[in-house]
Amino acid sequence: MNEFGGYHIEDLFVGMSATYCKTLVERDVLLFAHACGDRNPVHLDEQYARATQFGGRIVHGMLSASVISAAIASRLPGPGSIYLSQDLKFVRPVRLGETVVAAVSVSEIDPAKRRVVLSTVCKVAGQIVISGRALVMATTSRIDDKASLPIVET
Template sequence: MPHEIGYTIDQLEVGMTRKFAKTITEADIVMFAGVSGDINSVHLNQKAAEKGMFGGRIAHGMLSAGLISACIANRLPGPGTVYLAQNLKFRAPVRPGDTVTATVSVRAIEHDKNRVSLETICDVDGKVVIEGEALVLAPKIMK
């Protein structure tokens, strides 16, 4: 049964995995464009995007990558976690209406430094769209 309030450093184990899924909507893309300032036509203009390499509009890569942050913040390790680093490789586009599933898995734990290395993957219907690694500080106590 998933732990719903997160984990402290001493509760984590290598191999633990949690997921967070969200369907990317038109509103998500428009709001992300407004917040980030990324108004590239590949995200916002269907006619212009049809002429590009993806043959249509795609969601911002960082919008999909944000689901990794949600999974880390809310699921593993969970509340109180501090992001230190993230690397990402964008493998395939995400389109409006796609459901992106972010999966976070514990790779290594440095108890003396309170650090956790995580494998981070986003997929759409089983196809990897983003892969990477994160380094976080896990909480020592839950509040």
């Protein structure tokens, strides 16, 4: 493990996995809308949202997906890792008050580049709401590699 409690690239193995859970509530949606500027009424206006295919307000897709970021940053590879890319498929909407469980699992490791490919999935009540893959740069225990970070190329 690194000095922040995350895993070094040398500690990882294919199949290693971790989860992170977050219940997304009204305050999260309002703060997210303010932070990013996405004020789509399907997220903020119940009357408008009731008339849509969703039948009520839904959480921003990217807010729901951000639980994956929390799983990566806090669990696997954890603190010190750098998010490089993410592919997402939004399968179902997330509603206010629902708990998103993000699971990340190591599917590929490139030690020379310190790259890790993670399978990512978010579930609510056992049903997949988001699936995808992430590319992450992990820390290393090698002193010679800590002097300069590699150029981020995907």
